[in-house]
Amino acid sequence: MRTNNSTSIKPFSASEDRYDNMQYRRCGNSGILLPVLSLGLWHNFGHSDDFDNARNLLRTAFNQGICHFDLANNYGPPYGSAEESFGRILKLDLANYRDELMISTKAGWDMWPGPYGDLGSKKYLIASLDQSLKRMGLDYVDIFYSHRRDPDTPLEETMGALHQCVQQGKALYVGISQYSAEDTDRAHAILKDLGTPLLIHQPRYNMFDRWVENGLLDVLGNEGIGSIAFSPLHQGVLTNKYLEGFPKDSRAMKDGRYLKKEQITSEILEKVKKLNAIAEARGQNLAQMALAWLLKDERVSTVLIGVSKTQQIFDNVKALENLAFTTNELDKIEEILK
Template sequence: MNYERQPYRRCGRSGLQLPAVSLGLWHNFGGGKPLDSQRAILHKALDLGITHFDIADRYGPPLGAAESTFGTIFRQDLRGHRDEIVVTTKGSNPMWDGPYGKGNSRKHLLATLDRSLDRLGLDFVDIFYLHRDDDATPLEEQVSTLDHMVRTGRVLYVGVSNFSPERTAEAARLARDLGTPLVVHQPVYSMIRRGIEESLLGVLEREGMGCVVYSPLAQGLLTDRYLNGIPADSRAAEGRFLTADRVTPEVLTFVRALGELASARGQTVAQLALAWALRDPRITSVLVGASSPEQLAANVAAVDRLDFTTDELAQIDRAIKEAGVDA
C-alpha cells in the first residue's frame, strides 16, 4: 500500500478520508473477464494509494458479478488488508423478480444489503448508498433504513446517489435527526455534465457531506479515444453505457481543444479532465474505471498536476461554451 502516491481528502465533515482518485468497478469486473486481469488491476490500485473501491449490487453483467469478483479476490489476496481499504456498495436497483426485488423499501434494502455482503464476503461495508431516489417509498422510510443498517453493524457510513439537491437536503435533515448523518453524495460530474455546480455542491457543503463523482471522463469521451474515429472495441461501438451518437463533431472539437492545453501542462486529456474535476475542494474523490493496470496508473497520474491558473480555467470554460457541450 502506497499512501504517498496521491492526496487524501476528508469526506465532508466526517472523519473518513478518501483518495483523490478511487477505483470504480462499474466496468471491467463483470463475468467473462479474466480473473487474473481483474486481480492485477486491484493490486495495482493498492500500489497507487487507492484504498477506496466503489461497487453496486447491480454491477456486472450478470447482476452482482462485480461484487462476486471483488469478493473472490478479497478472500484470496486482500483479507489481511480489510482495515486499510474502504469498500462501498449500493441498493435501489432491480435485482430479482417481484415487488420486493427493487426500490428503497425497508424490505428490499435490507435484503439486497445482505446479498451484497454475501457476494463480497464481508461482515460490513464501509459506505452504503441509496443508488437513486424512490418516489414510491416515503423518504422517512428510506433514511430510517440506512440508520438501521449502521446501528446493526453492517454499514459504517451512509450516503445517497443521484438524488436531487432538494431531496438530498431533506434526507440529510432526517438522517441527522436520527443520529446517523449522511456523509456523502455520488453524482455524475464532468466537463460536459456540470449540473451539480448549480445547487447540489452548495447543499453538500452546508450539510457537511462529501462528494464522490462518477463518470468524470464522460464514459471515455474526455480522452483521446475517439479523435480518429470509433474503435471497434470501444464502449461507443458496442453501445455499452455510451452510444455512437454521443461522439459528435462538437465533442471532438472540444476534446481537441483540451488536447492542446493538456499537452502544454504535460498531461493527457484524461488527466486534465480528472484534475479539473478535482479543482473544487468540495469534490472528495473522482471514480475511474480501468481495463488494465497501466490505464489505472495513467489516470492516477492526474494528481501530479492539480493546480490550474486562472487563464487555464477560463480557456476551458471558453472551449466548453464555444463547442456547446455543457449539459
C-alpha cells in the same frame, strides 16, 4: 468469470510505499480521509470479464494508494457478479488488508424480479445489503448507498433503512447517489435526526455533465457532506481515444448501453480536440486534465475512476502531479464548454 491461469499469479504482498504518492482528502465533516482517486467496479469485473485482469487491477490500484473500492448490487453482468469477483479477490489477495480498505456498495436499481427487488423500500434495501455481504464474504461494508431516489417511497423510509443498516452493524457509514439538491438536503436532515450522519453523495459529474453545479455542490458544502464524482471522463469521451476515429475495443463500439457511437458528434469531438490542446500545454493528457478539473473543487472528496488496463491506473494517478489551474486555463476551458 473467465480465468486465464490464476494459479500462476504470485501471492500478493502490498508495496510498503503504497501511500507515498497518493493524496487524501477529508470527506465532508467526518473522520474519513479518502484517496482523491477511488476505483469503481462498474465495468470489467463481471463473470464475462477476465478474472486475472480484474485481480491485477485491484492489486495495482491498492499498491498506488487507492484504498477505496466502489461497488453496487447490480454491477456485472450478470447482476451481483462484480461483488462475487471482488469477494474472491479479497479472499485471495486483500483479506489481510481489510482494515485499510474502504469498501462501498449500493442498492436502488433493479436487482431481482417482483415488487421488492428495486428502488427504495426498506424491504429491498435491507435484503440487498444482506445479499451483497454474502457475495463479498464481508461482515460489514464501510459505506452503503441508496443508489437513486425512489419517487414513490417516503424519503423517511429509505433513510430509515440506511440508518437501520448502521445500527445493525452492517455498514459503518451511509451515502446517496444522484439525489437532487432538494432531496439531498432533506435526506441529510432526516438522517441527522436519526443520529446517522450522511457521509457522502455520489453524483455523475464531468466537464460535459455539470448538473451538480446548480445547487447540489452548495448543499454538500453547507452541510458538510462529502462527494465522489462518477463518470469523470464522460464514458471515455474526455480522453484522446476518439480523436482519430472509433477504436474497436472502445466503449462506444463494444457496449452501447452507456455510450453510443452516434452520441459522439462532430461538435463534441471539436470540443474534445480543443480541450486536448489545453491538456497537452499543461503537460497532461486529456483524461488527466479532466480528473484534475474535478478535483480543483474542494467539495469533491474523490473521483471515481473505471479502468480496464493496469496502465490506465498509473496514467490516472499521474494526474495528481498537476492539479492547479491558472485563471487563463479555466477561462479557456469555460469558453470551449459553453
